Amino acid sequence: MNDKTKYITRSLVSLKEAEVLKGRLFEFDSVAEMIKTRATESPEKVHVLYYDQVITYSETNERANRVANFLKEKGVKKGDVVSLMVLNSPEVYYTMFGAQKLGAIAGTINFMLKGPEIAYILDDCRPKVVFVSGEFMKDFAIGYGLAEHKPFVVEVSTGIDHDENIVQEKLANILTHYHSDEALVSQNLDDPFLLLYSSGTTGRPKGVILSNRAQMAACKTMVKMDLWRPGDIFMILLPMFHVNPICCYSFPLTYMGLTICIRKGFSPLEFWPSITRYGVTVLCAVPAMLTYVLNRIESSAVDQSEVKLKYIFGGASPLPAEVAETFKNVYGVRSIIDGYGLTECPFATNTFNIPEKKNSIGTAFPDYEVEIMDDNNNILPAGEKGEICIKGDGIMLGYQNRFQATSQTIKNGWLHTGDMGYMDEEGYFYIVGRKQELINRGGENIYPREIEVLLEGHPKVSQVAVFGVPDNFLGEIVAACIIPKESESMTADEVKRYLFERIAKYKVPEIITFMSEFPLNSTGKIAKTELKKILAERKV
Numbered sequence: 308m309n310d311k312t313k314y315i316t317r318s319l320v321s322l323k324e325a326e327v328l329k330g331r332l333f334e335f336d337s338v339a340e341m342i343k344t345r346a347t348e349s350p351e352k353v354h355v356l357y358y359d360q361v362i363t364y365s366e367t368n369e370r371a372n373r374v375a376n377f378l379k380e381k382g383v384k385k386g387d388v389v390s391l392m393v394l395n396s397p398e399v400y401y402t403m404f405g406a407q408k409l410g411a412i413a414g415t416i417n418f419m420l421k422g423p424e425i426a427y428i429l430d431d432c433r434p435k436v437v438f439v440s441g442e443f444m445k446d447f448a449i450g451y452g453l454a455e456h457k458p459f460v461v462e463v464s465t466g467i468d469h470d471e472n473i474v475q476e477k478l479a480n481i482l483t484h485y486h487s488d489e490a491l492v493s494q495n496l497d498d499p500f501l502l503l504y505s506s507g508t509t510g511r512p513k514g515v516i517l518s519n520r521a522q523m524a525a526c527k528t529m530v531k532m533d534l535w536r537p538g539d540i541f542m543i544l545l546p547m548f549h550v551n552p553i554c555c556y557s558f559p560l561t562y563m564g565l566t567i568c569i570r571k572g573f574s575p576l577e578f579w580p581s582i583t584r585y586g587v588t589v590l591c592a593v594p595a596m597l598t599y600v601l602n603r604i605e606s607s608a609v610d611q612s613e614v615k616l617k618y619i620f621g622g623a624s625p626l627p628a629e630v631a632e633t634f635k636n637v638y639g640v641r642s643i644i645d646g647y648g649l650t651e652c653p654f655a656t657n658t659f660n661i662p663e664k665k666n667s668i669g670t671a672f673p674d675y676e677v678e679i680m681d682d683n684n685n686i687l688p689a690g691e692k693g694e695i696c697i698k699g700d701g702i703m704l705g706y707q708n709r710f711q712a713t714s715q716t717i718k719n720g721w722l723h724t725g726d727m728g729y730m731d732e733e734g735y736f737y738i739v740g741r742k743q744e745l746i747n748r749g750g751e752n753i754y755p756r757e758i759e760v761l762l763e764g765h766p767k768v769s770q771v772a773v774f775g776v777p778d779n780f781l782g783e784i785v786a787a788c789i790i791p792k793e794s795e796s797m798t799a800d801e802v803k804r805y806l807f808e809r810i811a812k813y814k815v816p817e818i819i820t821f822m823s824e825f826p827l828n829s830t831g832k833i834a835k836t837e838l839k840k841i842l843a844e845r846k847v
Contacts, residue, residue: 319673320533327535327563333527337494337519338501338558339407341526342368345564354561355397356540356568356585362397364564367404370397370482374405375490377481381459383435385410385492388502390434390458392416392425392443395547395571398463398478400557402438407500408490411435412516414502415548418443424512425450432502432514432707434458438478441467448473496520499704503550505650514707515650517554524700525554526562528654528672534618534642535563535589542568542581542590545831551622554653556591575603583613591620593831597630598769602793606637614638621645622831627763627770628665645669647695647736651703652722655695656736666760667735668728675699679730684718689732692739692754696721727754744835746775746783753785753814761809762787762802767795770825772833776818776842786818788838790825797821818842 322333331348335341345352346368355362383389389406391413393399403413414432416425418440425447429437436459439447444462448471451457461481462474494500496519504512529535541560543552547569560567568585570577573592578600581587597619619640631643646657647668655677658669671677678686679693687693702722705713716723727745728738739754746753755773762771770790775783791797799819806815826837 319531322527322530325530325533325535325563327537327539327565328530331564333530333562335519335523336496337407337410337498338522339404339410339491339494341523341558341562342371342404343408343489343491345561349564352564353566355400356566357397360397367397367400369487370401371404371408372487372490373482373485374401374478375408376488377476377485378406378409378411378436379490380485381436383409383411385494386499387411388414388432388434389436389438390414390416390428390432390502391438391463391548392418392440392447393438393463393547394418394440394442394465395543395552395569396440396463396465397569398438398440399547399569401482402463402478403553405490408492410492410494410498410500412499412502414514415504415553417504417512417548418546420450421446422449422453426453427511428504428514429454429456429458436461438463439474441465441469444469444471444474447471494519496523497704501554502707503548503553503650513709513712515550516704516707518704521652521701521703522554522558523562524674525653526559528674528701529555529559530563531673532657532659534659535565537565539588539617540566540568540586542570542585542587544570544573544590544592544596545622546572550648550650550653551591555620555648575599579604579609579614582616583610586615588615589618589620590616591622593622594626594630595770595827595831597626597634601630601633609638611639617641619643647726647738649724649726651716651724652697652699652701654701655697655724664731664735667731667737669736670734671736672699675701677730677736678721679728679736680721680723684721687729689730692727692729694742695724695726695728695736695738697724698722744774746785748775748778748783748785748813749781751813755785758785758787758806758810758814758816761806762789765802765805767791767797769793770833772825772835772838773816774835774839776839784818785814785816786820786839786842787816788820788822788825788842790822820845 346364350365352364354364354367389411391402406413433456438461440463460473461476463478499516500519501517503515545552634640644659648654654672656669676698678696680696681693698721725742730736740756758773769792772788776786778784826834828834
């Protein structure tokens, strides 16, 4: 591989040239300084649209200061953790920015967790204060009772009644009675500011600690894509405890001074009405969401003249080509942008404004290095499969309370992602599966993603998941779970014949099961662990 093709990074626009940053400061020592500055520069600019609420940058900053001054009274200081288990709402920003103004670390808690899981997180990160939405207070109270660590509990009222008696304050009172004097304390780029927990696919969730530097790098990366304009409105559909809506969009959109439309969650029936009502121009959605929209809503029911949607960012897994083409051809979406990132590094590659290559996750983002490495940390040449590794300002500081796991993941400045893939001669990257998902069938290594890509191209297949299951003779064999397209029927023999023509015989799944739906995790990814349990229960 020559130097010209080693890294194809496209710095499409500099920060000084970016239209969305004209007249604005763009260098900050912290994310908290960023929101303070944007509120000063554009106090009346709309920051958040939330159903009937219209919230300006000045109002977000003022309410964050009220939260910060409350937290300061409770003894919260730089380096402490303040957690939030809050439903998608502007209150996520008030509490998060409020903690970060003091140099505290804002930690999100997955609001789908149950008591024992919540207890684990409370004891792992030991927050001084936790903000909890009324919807989740029952499960939180169970976790609170099980946990050794007992933080101060603030209820974020949402009109949901409960009988728990652990609440010590309410956010509504804080926003009413605490003063809004600027609470920002001095910070630097290498200070930790955010704690996100991974989905725990390889065991208990690990707390990922991100720095101001990592987030500011992500903000700048988003600007350099040069697709944002001053009037853009972005819609959040994914749960806001996750890296995607927070690190990939909330902070970068705030950095650019744009407007964010928050929805409590995803609803196919509310999808187009929300887009047209608020004038949404950009959104991020996992493939399952977009597939549901196409299956549930007839295009004739949508007033195309009211649709301003320009770009859709994919997330969680690759978007089927047929779905992407429908959104572009029927609804006039200019581009579907796939990419690759993870909690430990929100940005790595993207497919924006480059010649499309089927199934590629694109090329490295500007200012990031991405390589394929073997088990000995050697960089592999184009075409060879290995682990995707990333270097750049955007990678995490490390895992909460897990020095060994951190040292195994970050080696010589390179983040080892656990994802397996390869790079072609032109610098485009492709994912073939998780390192832990690698199937060893009688000594032959099989990458699930290779089989999934082929089956996604079958005209009758809607969704597919491939994984290994235990076998007494071969160690593992290949299993495939398939959701056929509506009104289509398939047989296992039909699937096998299709694959026999395209891949080696040993890669063709021995077990093929048809289903009507897949279990999904909280971020919209197919929960393969649950699928394995389902097959085991069926004794397939």
